[in-house]
Amino acid sequence: MKEGSKKMADSEILHVGIDLGTSRSAISASNGERFVVDSFVGWPVDMVAKKVLKRSVMIGHEAVSNRTMLDLHRPLERGLLKEGSDKDVEAVKELLRHLLRLVGVDGNGNGRIPTSNVRAVVGVPAAALRTNKQYLRNTMKGIVDSLMIVSEPFAVAYGLDALLHTMIIDIGAGTTDFCVMKGRYPTEEDQRTLTSAGDSIDTHLLKLISERYPQANITIFMVREWKEKHSFVNKAPEKVVVTAPVNGVPTEFDITNEMKAACETLLGPTVETMLDLLSRVEPEFQERVRNNIILSGGGGLIRGLPEALQDALKQVGGGKVTYMADPVFVGSDGGLALAIDAPDTDWEKLSA
């Protein structure tokens, strides 16, 4: 997906914000370019596959579409780099290089923006450990010149100028991140990360559908697609009918109840964590935070979720949940805003 474009001089520094997501990764650059790709990387499994695909590596949707011929990797797990697998490290490097290529960066120059001119801010889950961040820094050596790693919900808050008395709930694929902004860089106490997120809905939904329709031949990829089209909590906006093969014959299945049950697994932990974080806000500011809750990330697309969270807020005096209509670039745009605002002196170069 390509957004607007604006040229910049080669000698200029290119600032980028990257939302490195378990399911999708987005990049926003100071030259006006914005892209989002599926966080999948695949290499042809053998010479035949390489000959058919005519590529040595495939990234994003293209990789998912050709997965039968690829050694497919999803290098991020719960928003963090998978450790211990060289292939996953290589996959995340490919993914980052690909994102940067899309916004006009080329490691070898070749008349485009050289790596040495790139300053990046990358968002990671709120609960990422120092060791996770170190690991990411090491992985990004040689890919960008300077790097700043921040918590993803903080990047969202920064991009939205929502730095005071605001709660960000960022529901991604791997994690749901919560962050209360108190006019300072969030501390551990201001943030929470849950692993109940998009992926856990997919797994649950696959299990429920398989139990009800054991004859249906379905994959996690199909389930993910159905969820992205039809997810909801509480009252069903319409019947959810999908098509899947049974012994090779396309067959329709009503999965309304399964969709509702799977999506609502997110509701309990999200409400509980939201209320818990609210209760830790100083009493005089609680009402302001309650009325400034921002839902971002793909999970926010679940129909009925903002209303359900607002209903839950009634037990503590009511509140307002605002949903970002275009959640795809909220994190990367926030990262870009941080990158642009950070003074030159604050950037630490990544040693090659």
Add this chain to the structure above:
Amino acid sequence: MRMGKIDRAKRRVLRQAVADNLETIRGLPPRGVRPNVRRSRLWMRRLSIVALPVMLAGSTFLLSKPVTEPMFVVQRGAPHKPLAAAAQPQPQTLTTYEKVDPAALPLNVHRVVIDAGHGGTDPGTALPTLAEKAVTLDIAMRLKKLLERGGFEVITTRTDDHLIPLRERAHIANVSSSDIFISIHVNSIVEHTSEHGVETYYLGPTRDAKLTKLAAEENRESGYSLADMRKLLDGIYMDARRDESQRLASAIQSQLYGGLRNADPGLQNWGVKRAPFLVLVATEMPAILAEVGCMSNDAEVEKMHQPEYRERIANALFDGIRTYATEKK
């Protein structure tokens, strides 16, 4: 006016974000965690210098008085209530103390937490005729009796079939200021049903994928969020408890294998291992997790049904604790 405020706020958070990154680059621990721990330890050390003579004088005074109430808060019935009460500041008088059994005094290990794995809606390994939660509770209760008879004080994290989140188990252990923590579990290795053995874990990182999977299984129902995990895991590598936990694990594994192999010649010694079980991460005293058998093995399941075999396991655990406590004298 509002813009001005936002700009100032932005400048401030930006500076803090940069500082946080610099700390990451320099490998410093997260702010607000490590320094506080250090401060609290320093404070404890200072307090102990002042408090020790007072405590010694107090205990001499107490031992010379005919008093009737328990000296330590020993848990009876539901574990969390008295402990929660103990955590509250309570007005204390001499009449709330009882003379301690002198047999326990020479030991450096006085108070033992026994944690029966799983419980309530979390059965652990569940077979048609037997659930892990029932086995661990039975062994825990037997071990409790043995320890109390041996002069130890015992805290149990659960005494009935209720799910206690791992977070609360650790809390129970920590507020009771216990000396060691013993978590009892039973293995299930469905890939190798013909094999069975015993193994004992202490806290530490592992690269073994199987152990990571096992830890993930045992860490379910933890009650911890990932934010808590960050705090907990940051402590793994630096924790001074690890050496003591390793010694405790060695003593228990040795007695467990030695005490059970006569009754079960096919039993394998799978040794002392490191793994990041949450309950071991969050406890503040030397802590181990013992997998006292293997419920994926039919022959062993049959044995687990026998009260005599479960008593034997409890005895082996007791011997391990006593060996460790004696070495500590």
